[in-house]
Amino acid sequence: MLRKFLNTAxxxxxxxxxxxxxxASYNKNCxxxxxxxxxxxxxxxxxxxxxxxxxxxxxxxxNCAWDVLINAAFIYWNVSEDGLSLSLSDADGPGLPINPGRxxxxxxxxxxxxxxxxxxxxxxxNWQIYAQYTWLHFTDKVSTAAPNLPLGSLYPLQAxxxxxxDGTTVIRIDRANERWKVDLDLLxxxxxxxxxxxxxxxxxxxxxxxxQWIDQKLDSNYRNASTLRYFNVNKKSTSWALGPRFGFxxxxxxxxxxxxxxxxxxxxxxxxxxINHDEQNATxxxxxxxxxxxxxxxxxxxxxxxxxxxxxxxxxxxxxHFDIFATYDFHIFWNQNMxxxxxxxxxxxxxFVDLGxxxxxxxxxxxxxxx
Numbered sequence: 001m002l003r004k005f006l007n008t009a010x011x012x013x014x015x016x017x018x019x020x021x022x023x024a025s026y027n028k029n030c031x032x033x034x035x036x037x038x039x040x041x042x043x044x045x046x047x048x049x050x051x052x053x054x055x056x057x058x059x060x061x062x063n064c065a066w067d068v069l070i071n072a073a074f075i076y077w078n079v080s081e082d083g084l085s086l087s088l089s090d091a092d093g094p095g096l097p098i099n100p101g102r103x104x105x106x107x108x109x110x111x112x113x114x115x116x117x118x119x120x121x122x123x124x125x126n127w128q129i130y131a132q133y134t135w136l137h138f139t140d141k142v143s144t145a146a147p148n149l150p151l152g153s154l155y156p157l158q159a160x161x162x163x164x165x166d167g168t169t170v171i172r173i174d175r176a177n178e179r180w181k182v183d184l185d186l187l188x189x190x191x192x193x194x195x196x197x198x199x200x201x202x203x204x205x206x207x208x209x210x211x212q213w214i215d216q217k218l219d220s221n222y223r224n225a226s227t228l229r230y231f232n233v234n235k236k237s238t239s240w241a242l243g244p245r246f247g248f249x250x251x252x253x254x255x256x257x258x259x260x261x262x263x264x265x266x267x268x269x270x271x272x273x274x275i276n277h278d279e280q281n282a283t284x285x286x287x288x289x290x291x292x293x294x295x296x297x298x299x300x301x302x303x304x305x306x307x308x309x310x311x312x313x314x315x316x317x318x319x320x321h322f323d324i325f326a327t328y329d330f331h332i333f334w335n336q337n338m339x340x341x342x343x344x345x346x347x348x349x350x351x352f353v354d355l356g357x358x359x360x361x362x363x364x365x366x367x368x369x370x371x
Contacts, residue, residue, distance in 0.1 A: 055197065056196050057126035057193070057196075058195050058251075059121055059193075059194040060323075060370045062319055062320055062321050063319050065319065065320075065370070065371055067121035067122075068118075068119070068120055068121075068370070069117075069118070069119040069120075069130075069369065069370045070117065070118055070119075071118075071119070071369075072115070072116050072366070072367050073367070074112070074364070075113045075115060075329070075365075076112055076113075076362050077110060077111060077113065077361060078109065078110045078111075078362050079136070079358070079360050081216075081337050081358045082354065082356025083341070083354030083356035084106055084178075084180060085103050085104065085105050085157045086105065086106070086156075086157060086158065086176055087103070087104045087155060087173070087176045087222070088154070088155040089101055089104070089144070089146060089152065092151060092152070093151045094169075094170035094172055103157075104144040104154075104176070105142065106140045106142050106180055110362055111136065111138035111140075113134070113135050113137070114134075114135055115132055115134045115366075117130060117132035117133070118130070118131055118132075126193060127193050128193065128194065129189075130189075131188065132188045132190075133185070133186070134186040135184075135185060136360075140179075140180045141177070141178065141180075143176065143177035144176055145176075146173065146175070153170075154173040154176050156220070156222045158218070158220040158233045158341075159222060159231075159279060159282070160290050160345075160348075161344060162289070162344075163231075163281065163282050163289040165345050171224055171282050172224075172225040172226065173223060174225035175222075175230075176221060176222045179217075179218075180217070180218050181216070181219075182214070182215070182216050182217075183213070183214070183215040185212065185213040185214075186211070187212070188209070189211075190206040190208035190245075191206060191207055191208055192206035192249075200253040200255075202250070206248065206265075207244070207245075207246050208245055208246075209242065209243070209245060210241070210242070210243060211241070212242075212302075212333075214239050215236075215237070215239070216236070216337075217237075218234070218339060219232060219233075220234075230285065231279075231281060231282045232280050232285070233279045233280070234276075235275075235276070236275070236277075237274070237336075237338050238273070239271055239272060239336075239338075240272055241270060241271035242269060243269030243270050245302070247264055247304070248263070248265075249262075251310075257312055257313045258310070259310050259311075259312075260308075260309060260310075261306060263304075264303075264304070265304045266301065266302065266303045267301070267302045267303075268300070270298075271298055271300045272297045273296050273338050274294075275293060275294045275295075275296070275340075276292075277291065277339070277340060278291050298335070300334050302332065303330075304330070306329050306330075307328060308325055310323060310324065310326070310366075311324055311325070312324070312368075320369070320371050321371075322368070322369055323366075323367070323369075323370075324366065324367050326363065326365050327364045328361070328362070328363060328364070329363075331360040332358070332359060333359075333360075335355045335356075336357065337353075337354040337355060337358070338353055339354055340352070340353055340354075
C-alpha cells in the first residue's frame with residue numbers, strides 16, 4: 001500500500017516538473033500575444049495592413065489624370081484694426097469738461113479681393129502639395145466735424161499733444177478726416193495628406209510656410225479753426241514676414257455630393273517692420289513738428305478659421321472633378337499696428353506703440369477643378 005502511494009506521488013511530481021519546464025520554454029520562445037502584429041508599429045506599413053477606408057487616402061483621385069488641381073476664389077472681407085481712432089469731440093470747446101464726447105473711428109467696411117491656388121498629388125503615400133495666393137488691397141475713409149460750432153472742438157487722437165498747443169492755448173480743431181490704406185498679400189505653401197477617419201468624415205492635416213506682406217498707410221488730417229488750414233499726420237508701416245504654419249481641414253460628408261467644412265490653422269512668423277511718422281506743424285503746415293523712422297523685427301502669431309458648405313462631383317468617367325464651396329473666414333494677425341502714439345505735451349518723448357491686432361472676416365466663394 002505504501003509502495004503504491006509512493007509510486008503515485010513520484011509520477012505526480014515528475015508530471016508537474018515537466019509541465020513547468022515546457023511552459024517556461026514555450027513562454028520564452030513565443031510572442032507575448034496570440035496574434036502578433038504583422039508590422040512594426042510606428043513605422044511604415046503596406047496598404048494591405050490597413051483597415052479598408054479608415055485612415056486610407058481621401059484626396060480627389062481622377063482617372064488617367066495629371067493629378068493637378070486649380071482653385072480660384074472671390075473674397076468679400078471686412079478688415080479692421082485696433083488703435084486707428086481719428087478724434088474725440090467736445091461740444092463745449094477746449095478747456096472745458098468733455099461731456100458728452102464722441103470718438104470717431106473708421107467705418108471698417110467689407111472689401112473685395114481674390115485667391116488663386118495650384119496643387120499637385122504625389123505618389124509619395126498620397127501626399128498633396130498646394131500653394132495659394134491671397135490678394136486684398138483697399139482704402140477706408142472717414143470724416144467728421146466738431147459739434148456745436150463755433151464753440152465745439154475736436155481733440156486729434158493721432159497727433160502729438162504738443163503740436164496742438166500754441167503756448168498755453170489749445171488750438172481748436174473744427175474738422176478732420178482720415179484715410180487708411182492697406183495692401184495685404186499672403187502666400188501659403190502646404191504639404192498635406194487627406195485621409196478618412198470615418199465613413200462620412202475626412203481630415204486633411206497640413207504643414208508648410210506662410211509668407212506675408214502687409215503695408216499700411218494712415219493719413220489723418222486736422223483743420224485749424226483759426227487759420228482754416230489742414231495739417232497732416234502721416235504714419236506708414238511696411239512689413240514682410242515668413243514662418244511655419246500648421247493646420248487641418250475637415251469635411252463632414254452629408255451625402256449626394258454635399259459636405260460641411262471646418263478648417264483651422266495657426267502659425268508663428270518672423271516679421272520685419274519699417275515705420276515712418278511725419279507730422280506737419282498745426283500752425284504752419286510747411287514745417288514738421290514730428291518726423292522719425294524705425295526698423296524692428298518680432299515674432300508674430302497668426303490664426304485662420306473657416307466654416308462653410310460645399311458640393312463636388314466627378315464627371316467624364318471620373319476623369320475630372322468639379323467642386324464649389326462657400327465659407328465664412330476669420331483671420332487674425334496679432335500686433336500689426338506699429339504706429340506710435342504720443343501722450344504728453346511736457347515730456348515730449350512719452351509715447352507707446354499701439355500693437356493693435358489686424359482682423360479679417362467675411363465670405364469666400366471657391367471654385368476648384370481637378371484634372
